[in-house]
Amino acid sequence: MSAEKMVLPPDWQKIFENLKSAIPKSILPSISEIAEIDNDPYRVLFSTILSLRTRDEVTLKSSNKLFKAAPDIETLNSLSEEKIAETIYPAAFYNNKARSIKKCAAIIIRDYNGEVPSNRDELLKLPGVGRKTANLTLNLGFKIDAICVDTHVHRISNRTGWVKTKTPDETEFRMEEILPKKFWIPLNEVLVSYGQKICTPQSPWCSKCTIPEYCAKINVQKNR
Ligand code: SF4
Known part of the structure; x- marks a missing residue:
């Protein structure tokens, strides 16, 4: 046609x-599967950063390992960049992502009182966050149309x-x-x-x- x-x-x-x-419900994309647990903006944001250029199965495994090691942003902020890289391996560009994740966690604690911002412009200021990540965080973490x-x-x-x-x-x-x-x-x-x-x-x-x-x-x- x-x-x-x-x-x-x-x-x-x-x-x-x-x-x-x-589409059977069993093949939800990894971030949707992660978000289904509690729609926690913290989990949605960091698993989306992890997911860039990474296969879905790897995203899911790496995210689960990361959130087991760091169930909240304060714990994440206390981890070294090397520890984060080791935890999220084999996600693609794990060293670069670990750097962004570490910086993001510190900024969110310092500038946003430990809460992931629910505003696209603020999300876009965070390292490693582009429009795709910002919009998915708004969608799944805050139920905001984007x-x-x-x-x-x-x-x-x-x-x-x-x-x-x-x-x-x-x-x-x-x-x-x-x-x-x-x-x-x-x-x-x-x-x-x-x-x-x-x-x-x-x-x-x-x-x-x-x-x-x-x-x-x-x-x-x-x-x-
Ligand atoms: S599979 Fe994709 S390209 Fe083929 S008809 Fe459907 S939407 Fe179009």
Whole structure:
């Protein structure tokens, strides 16, 4: 189906129902699984920092080890950078992440009374925190509407033709314009799971897709 033929605006309710129908609850993304325990902004923020460029299974294991060693921010702040690196290994860039985590913990204690800030601009001032991490922390830690765009959300939103953007930040801003607010928080969880299992980066499983009528298959050269 070409982008021109796609019916716009899309029926988001139907799209979300169809996407969810293809995703068993057991394959929640790691941060959602961590957040499900208590929606603790502390856990959401630091596990999201850990998750950057790291596979989901590794994120989950490394985060669990980190929160066992440091169940709260004061304890985290008392750990050395080396100890944090050792604890989160083998998360990608564990040395750099340990440095950011250590600095973040100190800043949150010094400037925010030990509470993770619930404001995007403040979150973005923290080391190692970009828009994706800030928005996911707002979503899962504070239930604040924000669109968290990672590689899956960016890829699928462009493939389907919902947006035509070059960067995740552009995707976030465009999706804010076209997606009703009630879908902002679920968008990330749904598309991350869908992107891991069905609309995969290489050769997506279009034969198993539950939203073919809402996809223009932009730049999809090969599919299964
Ligand atoms: S799996 Fe195929 S049809 Fe479905 S959203 Fe991805 S590219 Fe489109």
